[in-house]
Amino acid sequence: MIDLFFATLGSLLTLQHMGYMLAGVSLGLVIGVLPGVGGIAGLSLLLPFLYGMNETSALAMLIGLLAIVPTADTFTSILMGIPGSSASQATVLDGFPLAKQGQAARALSAAFAASMIGGLFGALLLTFAVLVASPIILSFGSAELFMLTLFGLSMVGVLSGANMVKGIASACLGLAFGLVGAAPATSEYRMDFGMLYLSDGIPLVAVALGIFALPEILDLLRGGGAIAQGAPLGKGWYRGVSDTLKNIWLTLRCSGIGALIGAIPGIGGSVVDWIAYGHVVQTSKDRSQFGKGDIRGVIAPESANNATAAGALLPTLLFGIPGSGSMAIFLAAMILLGIQPGPGMANENLSVTYTIIWSLAIANVIGTAMCILLAPGIAKLTAVRYALIAPFMIMVICFAAFQATRSFADLMALLAMGLVGMFMRRFGWSRPAFLIGFVLALGGERYLYQAVQFYGWGFVTRPLVLVIGAITLLSIYFGLRGTKVGATKIESEGSAADSVAQRMAPQIVFTLITLAAFGFAIQQGLQVSFLAMIFPVSVGVVGGLAALLLLVQQMRGPVAAGSANFDGEANATDGGPWRFLFWFLGFMAAIGVVGFFAALVGFFLVFLRVIARSSWIQAVLLTAGAAGLMLGLANALNLVFPGGLLQEYYDLPWPFR
Incomplete structure (x- = not known):
């Protein structure tokens, strides 16, 4: 077996195979840098090229792409505050503040080093797990997966900031949004307002980009300068690697967490x-800098999400059960190559398995080296005036959101979630708690339904369920240690208490709207059958009680209400971020009239001339570059952009339709 292990390495280390791997890594790097596109789109692009390819070369190319995407998506998460993918959302919390402090180099190098270690550790675990992990994976049924969902929700205590009540309300609000559409138990529709688009729920990419990306873009535009307030890069390339090595035990722990979660189908990288982020906060004595620029908040999620890819390969190879969306495409690629996944991958097809493992390890090293080489140039974007970068970011997040269902409604969903994210950011509601609630909503409901169907309500007494339940209780305990359920001292930079008190009214209005949303969830739940009712009613009741308690705190004044983002918007003379929101609204309206591509060209020219104050030459060149990028992506993905009202009357040529 050892001879076969190293013989497989020898067959992989040829010029042809390494060339294909490099091609996969290069494409993965580009895909990872584009927010919201992700490994599913990248692997889909490679599928047509697999016909007739050598098995080893094809696997090297596929794994090359798969390995680098979780590393490359770090660029936008740290430099722009825009999650590169669903697996890099937590990196934004500390990576982006570090970039704004002029420590982008340190954050990037720490992230890349942690990613490489996570990837290599995952490959090492996969080597041994292929032979021994089958019984463990098979022991996870719907009951255990439901308890793992509750374990994920236990992170709310860590992600709530200073006010646990707001954290619970935020998570329940995310759960409510996640329950829009058909109930997995009975296929009855809830909270869809009779709209066909909402029957399948709100796409995750629109929610993630709307909650995190759009508010950050508008806030940075309001500042008027570059992203980094000090030195754009800092001198932290070696310091970041040193930080990772100093926290090697944390890196290995989170890598193990990532591999374990990845190996369980249905949980995935989202x-x-x-x-991992909750784990590092819970196990740290000093939590004061988390969310403000703690390097450990970058190392933990980055090591975990790279190890997840190796973990997800385990059920894919041994059982033919894809551990994630990307793995579903990889499974299809294996079948195209004539490889039959299943238990045979651990004996007669072991050489194929070892090829995948070696490809994963080598691709992580090559990909990390490429990211480090390109990072200085890419990181210099933090020194550029943000007004020049913003239209590109708006273009990219609109393009990414449009990938969900490829309809104009995707852009409307992005706008709606952006508004929710702006208000949550301003009033100190936990956007991470909202997002984790949204991600776990439908999965949790599906697992509960299946657990009750298969085992009855006695599923709670299953041994592994009890173990996960005990771990969840410990997680809640450690999360509550540094979080107050009630009031906290408010931080209002340079603002008098009376001035802050005058600005409580908008917060109260937002809380009342949230309370109404929970009431609507209860009302919708009561109209469907019992199995489809449990989750929306439970979420509405818990979230409503949290919102009521928060409302009482807000009525008592700003100190009782807990910390909030009082940034002087009420007295702002520049219109705050709302002025730039109107630009985004104008872009959406133009798309509805003339279509995406024509609106994009017009938006770029006008924005660069009016807001960025660019010369005509600079504006035209940047607009041409953006248009060329969109045309290239549309051609590669066989994409038809959203058309406008003009398309209904005129047969416009591609790409104006």
């Missing part, structure tokens, strides 16, 4: 970064 939540593993939050679990």
Whole structure:
């Protein structure tokens, strides 16, 4: 077996195979840098090229892409505050503040080093797990997966900030949004307002980009300068690697968490970064800098999300059960190559398995080296005036959101979630808690339904359920240690208490709207059958009680209400971020009239001339570059952009339709 292990390495280390791996890594790097596109789109692009390819070369190319995407998506998470993918959302919390402090180099190098260690550790675990992990994976049924969902929700205590009540309300609000559409138990529709688009729920990419990306873009535009307030890069390339090595035990722990979560089908990479982030906060004595620029908040999720890819390969190879969306495409690629996943991958097809493992390890090293080489140039974007970068970011997040269902409604969902994110950011509600609630909503409901169907309500007494339940209780305990359920001292920079008190009215209005949303969830739940009713009614009741308690705190004044983002918007003379929101609204309206591509060209020219105050030459060149990028992506993905009202009357040529 050892001879076969190293013989497989020898067959992989040829010029042809390494060339294909490099091609996969390069494409993965580009895909990872584009927010919201992700490994599913990248692997889909490679599928047509697999016909007739050598098995080893094809696997090297596929794994090369798969390995680098979780590393490359770190760029936008740290430099722009925009989650590169669903697995890099938690990296934003500390990575972006570090970039704004002029420590982008340190954050990036720490992230890349942690990613490489996580990837290598995952490959090492996969080597041994292929032979021994089958019984463990098979022991996880719907009951255990439901308890793992509750474990993920236990991170709310860590992600709530200073006010646990707001954290619970935020998580329940995310759960409510996640329950929009058909109930997994009975296929009855809830909270869809009779709209066909909402029958399948709100797409995750629109929610993630709306909650995190759009508010950050508008806030940075309001500042008027570059992202980094001091030195754009700092001198932290070696310091970041040193930080990772100093926290090597944390890196290995989170890598193990990532591999374990990845190996369990149905949980996937959308939540593993939050679990790793919650773990590092819970196990740290000094939590004061988390969310403000703690390097450990970058190391933990980045090591976990890279190890997740190796973990997700385990059920994919041994059982033919994809551990994630990307793995579903990889499974299809294996079948195209004539490889049959299943228990045979651990004996007669062991050489194929070892090829995948070696490809994963080598691709992580090559990908990390490429990211480090390109990072100085990419990181210089933090020194550029943000008004020049913002239209590109708006273009990219609109393009990413449009990938969900490829309809204009995706852009409307992005706008709606952006508004929710702006208010949550301003009033100190936990956006991470909201997002983890949204991610776990439908999965949790599905697992509960299946657990009750298969085992009855006695599923709570299953041994592994009790173990996970005990771990969840410990997680809640450690999360509550540094979080107050009630009041906290408010931080109002340079603002008098009376001035802050005058600005409580908008917060109260937002809380009342949230309370109405929970009431609507209860009302919708009571109209469907019992199994489809449990989750929306439970979420509405718990979230409503939390919102009521928060409302009482807010009525008592700002100190009782807990910390909030009082940034002087009420007295702002520049219109705050709302002025730039109107630009985004104008872009959406133009798309509805003339279509995406024509609106994009017009938006770029006008924005660069009016807001960025660019010369005509600079504006035209930047607009041409943006248009060329969109045309290239549309051609590669066989994409038809959203058309406008003009398309209904005129047969416009591609790409104006």
